[in-house]
Amino acid sequence: MRARALSVRIFRQFMRDKRTLALLFVAPLFIMTLVYCIFGGTGSAPKIGTAGLPDTIAGALRTSAADIVAYESEESARTALEDRKLDALLTIKDDKPTLLLEGSDPSRSRAVLLAVSAMQRTTASAVFQPEIAYLHGMPGMSSFDAFGPVMIGFFSFFFVFLLAGVAFLRERTTGTMERLMATPIRRHEVVLGYLGGFGLFAILQSALVACFAIYVLGMFMTGSIWLILLVNLLLTLTALTLGTLLSAFAGSEFQIIQFVPVVIVPQAFFSGLFPLDGMAPWLHKLTYLMPLYYGGDALRGIMIRGEGFGGIAVDVAVLLGFSLLFAALNVVALKKQRAI
Secondary structure, three states, rough: OHHHHHHHHHHHHHHHHHHHHHHHHHHHHHHHHHHHHHOOOOOOOOOEEEOOOHHHHHHHHHHOEEEEEEOOHHHHHHHHHHOOOOOOEEEEEEEEEEEEOOOOOHHHHHHHHHHHHHHHHHOOOOOOOEEEEEEOOOOOOOOOHHHHHHHHHHHHHHHHHHHHHHHHHHHHOOOOHHHHHOOOHHHHHHHHHHHHHHHHHHHHHHHHHHHOOOOOOOOOOOOOOOHHHHHEEEEEEEHHHHHHHHOOOOHHHHHHOOOHHHHHHHHHHHHHOOOOOOOHHHHHHHHHHHHHHHHHHHHHHHHHOOOOHHHHHHHHHHHHHOOOOOHHHHHHHHHHEEEO
16 A cells, blocks of 8 residues: 555656656657658768869760759859859869869768769779868868867757756755845846856866867867867857756756756757758758757868858857856746846
């Protein structure tokens, strides 16, 4: 009877905790649906741009599995390659075919080389033996070098989110926040104070992760380390403000963990860690709502494509906008403690 009473009590507790029920039954279905949307498609063929090819090579290209886009001039085709609208560019220089790979994604480069290999089997060897060059990256670049920049951003974002959420929640549950709000301090001063205190450790953590990946693990790097630290700083600031904001809606550390499947897992799926080519176009637009997408894009641009500040300015502006938005919502959320 006592065991039965205990079971009934636990059952009733679960039934009253709607978020726990959602974590048990809804979150797995949500994550599995994301996995299906990302990996359930057929993927996309490599996109190869061409300019000024002879009929023999152009005919062989039409029989390949690649998506061929013909351009009127080599300049316009190269611009498309630099804008990442193409995976490779095939041109003729001094009567010699030249294949210029975009190179920032080794999997796409391998797909292009496979398509080229298939074309070589359908043409005479003297007609089609292109020279291989890389716009970004290098031959033999590993997949770790390709998704490593996104991992740097993800780890910084994830752990700072948990740190901020749990620490800020503890401030409320231990009564520290209540006593603080009994003073004349204003809400925006509370937010700035906590962001400053937590932010120092967030900055140190993000700098440690980035430097370890680049200088110890030897991750491919062509850009400025200072830009890497700037983007990581903005990512951690976004995670910090988001974590403190969501902690206002949690009553325990366990409830902070419940936000992970809803907040962190979609960030990972849409950040660029996984190929999104097979995803429906309307679902692909969700990436623009994910802070980690902009952080991963900026880190890849710096580390693999060697972009300067001008190349990542949009990503930096969006991350800063997310941080300011979440900080402002934190000020509003503090009205729960005291209306000043």
